[in-house]
Amino acid sequence: MCQEGWGGFNEADFARLLDAAHQQLAGPIVLVWDNVNTHVGARMRRLIETRPWLTVFRLPTYAPELNPVESVWSHLKRGLGNLAPCTLADLAQVIRSRLKQMQYRPALLDAFLAHTGLTTDLRST
Template identity: 65%
Template sequence: MAALICTKSGHRPRLIYRTHLDRGPAKGRRKGFTETDYVRLLDAAHQQLGGPIVLVWDNLNTHVSRTMRQLIDARLWLTVYQLPPCAPEFNPVEGVWSHLKRSLANLTKRSLDQLTALVKTRLKQMQYRPGLTDGLIAKTGLDFQPPCPQPLKISSTVIRSRSSV
């Protein structure tokens, strides 16, 4: 699973996620999300948000790989800032995983497909709870809203030449 919490000035925050069902390790294939999977998530976020994206990302090895750097550099609409190492408290998506895990505690499912369906349902429910995503952002202590531009102050000064005085 991978998720982004996206904020856009004047809009409610959005939770955009993707799941990846791994049916067992194939020789030489990564078990979790690959750089391509993450880029597909970022491309989907770009489509949904309709504008440039500033991404604040943790230091997962896939996020900082050479391949990922090349994929990011190819997207002119994407600017990436890395969180400090070992700083999950600044990452609102960590709160998504914590909330999801608590909601699944003590539940049993008969198959991986049933568990995946439940996880998707819980993530979908989180998408429709803007108070939750607001709280996850607030808990980081970071301000993800762009600063309001200061009104332009124009002072009018009349300069007279000596000949007109």
């Protein structure tokens, strides 16, 4: 699926992912993106323009404090300090499992967003 190096998504990959998410969720999608090159190019702008169900908010160029995903990774890494997996596959499995556990903790996910100072209330923007 991915064409750019080690697991990096290109525009076609993002299009497939967004279309699949939209089909599964059957509703509009709000996407908050940083300014990675595959997020801001002309091809991606055209992709976004052709999907009326997609609203995109862009973070400033370098603003990890505004990106809730940074808190997710920080939280995850804190729990890996004394872990000694035998293989890279073992490490990947632990990470997948812990990310899956996080998705069932809405208060934790809310805290990651609250840490940024951002809000999900679109009326306040």
